[in-house]
Amino acid sequence: MSRPTGRVLTLLELLQSGGTRTIAELAERLGVDGRTVRRYVDHLIDLDVPVEAVRGRYGGYRLGPGHRLPPLMLGEDEAVAVLLGLVAGRRTGLTTATATAGETAAAKIRRVLPRPLAARVDAVLESLAFTEPAGEFAAPDAGILLTLADAVRHRRPVAIRYTDREGRRGDRTLHPQGVVAHAGRWYVTGRDPGIGEDRTFRLDRVADARLLPGSFEAIEGPDPARRVLSGFATAPYRHEVTLRIRGTAEQIRTRLPASIASVTALPGTGSPSPAPEPADAREPDRSDTSEASEASDGPPWLRVEVRAERLDWLPPVLAALDLPFVVERPDELRELVVALADRFARRARRS
Incomplete structure (x- = not known):
């Protein structure tokens, strides 16, 4: 690459970094005089790069909006970052590009990488694995x-x-x-x-x-993200579950995030006693009630509301929380919790 051509590309890279660049600043960065800077700008304009002249005390040149993207000058690290971002974004659905647009953009960047770097990037892509299966998401316009x-x-x-x-x-x-x-x-x-x-x-x-x-x-x-998550938690579903769980909101959120459940303080006293079990519920052992009868100076009881299409996933989640809880509704969930506890007890006795 000849020195004038290289300086023209360097000028483009400087303008692409944003803002207005004075002629003196550009001349110093390129190692030329102001007249040469103007000539390089004319070269970019001849190539349909939308360079605008800014008049005034702090005037100079800046990159204006155009009908097409100007040539991008990416360093090796930048090219790798963009390429991996395209691959990850397409895999997880977090891209607005269609599958074809994402693939062609990645292919263009891959094609211009130096051979040694391209081989190393290929090794990364071949060895890269995701913990979640590839999603089939419709990209927004x-x-x-x-x-x-x-x-x-x-x-x-x-x-x-x-x-x-x-x-x-x-x-x-x-x-x-x-x-x-x-x-x-x-x-x-x-x-x-x-x-x-x-x-x-x-x-x-x-x-x-x-x-x-x-x-x-x-x-x-709330901020937009919290609004979206709370909308998921309150959307209509087949089952409306109401629980009381004794613990902090942070502990509950480890298993029941905001997109699944809403957590609110109980009205009145901060740590009420759990409601008595219905008469037809299984009579617990003495050891089962030890945590429920703890002194009132422990964590408060919080109301947790969950909306779900199925209930079978909730008993294991409640067991993993390892916190005292009361199922207020529905009765079907209480029966599933008792059945899970019975299975655990049988397996423990068998072992």
């Missing part, structure tokens, strides 16, 4: 994502066309608070001004989004 992000930043109302889980289509108005990526899916959360309630929508189900005139006030309350 990049244009819709950009529109919603712009609405969040500038507090602009947005009209969306949405298809719900039952396949019903409709037009909604939203005051978006944030965009959240969770478990391979993308969501937008905000306030529906028509009903005055918080709403969360999956981005891959949004067919169209357009900004509306006007603006809205900042929404008070």
